[in-house]
Amino acid sequence: MNPADFLQRRWVTDGAMATYLFSKGAPRDRPVEELNLTNPALVAEVHREYLEAGAQILRTNTFTANATNQAGVRIAREAAEGRALVAGVIGSRIDGDRAHFRHHAADLAGVDLFILETFRAIEELQAAVAGVREVAGHGIPLIAQLSVDPDGHFPEGLQDLDADVIGFNCSFGPESIWHAFQRIHTAKPLSAVPNAGFKSILSPEHMADYARRFLDAGALVIGACCGSTPDHIRQIRAAADEHATLVPQWPPT
Secondary structure (H helix, E strand, O other), rough: OOHHHHHOOOOEEEEHHHHHHHOOOOOOOOOOHHHHHHHHHHHHHHHHHHHHHOOEEOOOOOOOOOOOOHHHHHHHHHHHHOOOOEEEEOOOOOOOOHHHHHHHHHOOOOOOOEEEEOOOOOOHHHHHHHHHHHHOOOOOOOOEEOOOOOOOOOOOOHHHOOOOEEEEEEEEOOOOOOOOOHHHHOOOOOEEEOOOOOOHHHHHHHHHHHHHHHHHHHOOOOOOOOOOOOOHHHHHHHHHHHOOOOOOOOOOO
16 A cells, blocks of 8 residues: 555554464464464464454564564565555564664565654664664654653654654553654554553553554554453454544644
8 A cells, every 4th residue: 555545544453472372372482473484373363353343454563573473574574464454563673773673674574664663762763763764764654663661761863753644552551652643743643552551451442542642643543452352452443443434634623
């Protein structure tokens, strides 16, 4: 999908990958990306559950991967069955430079869009955006997301990134991302993909209430992160369906 078409509607992503895999018995002492090779059926099961819950974007199980990236893309693509977009996920590496992210993106060939998530340092996110653009150009959408502190503080520079959508994920639950929404001033479309709580897991209904707030504030992409399940995505999708399909102007008047 080209970026212009992507920006014409709202999207609901899937939910947590790692924590949901753990709840299904995946070993906690090994990278979950290894499951793309050792237990692809389990990864596919998670993708399908999110698809049936209403996710319109399935994120590949490739947060820290390289060697398993193509397997991750294949599993997500087959699970999507043409009913959802497949997003190539690239996560923070702390020591990741432009070359690392370029290689990571190249190994995710065939995705419909890229999602950079859970970055804390703006310099690293800048390197990730640059690396992905070297591989994919501007032909498919690129979403770049920071993780913020409890009060919604985030480093300067997010608004200036060469990304089609900017926003926030994980962090300290939806309240922290709501604070970030109130702090940011940008004409770019926004995403909000919070975890389901820091100390305790929020109910699907509670997460859906926050989703409505993000949608009312003009969010283009909503979803959930660590701790969430298909039940959370089902409620978030219901909240999205309550809204008009036309994307409002940001900031709201």
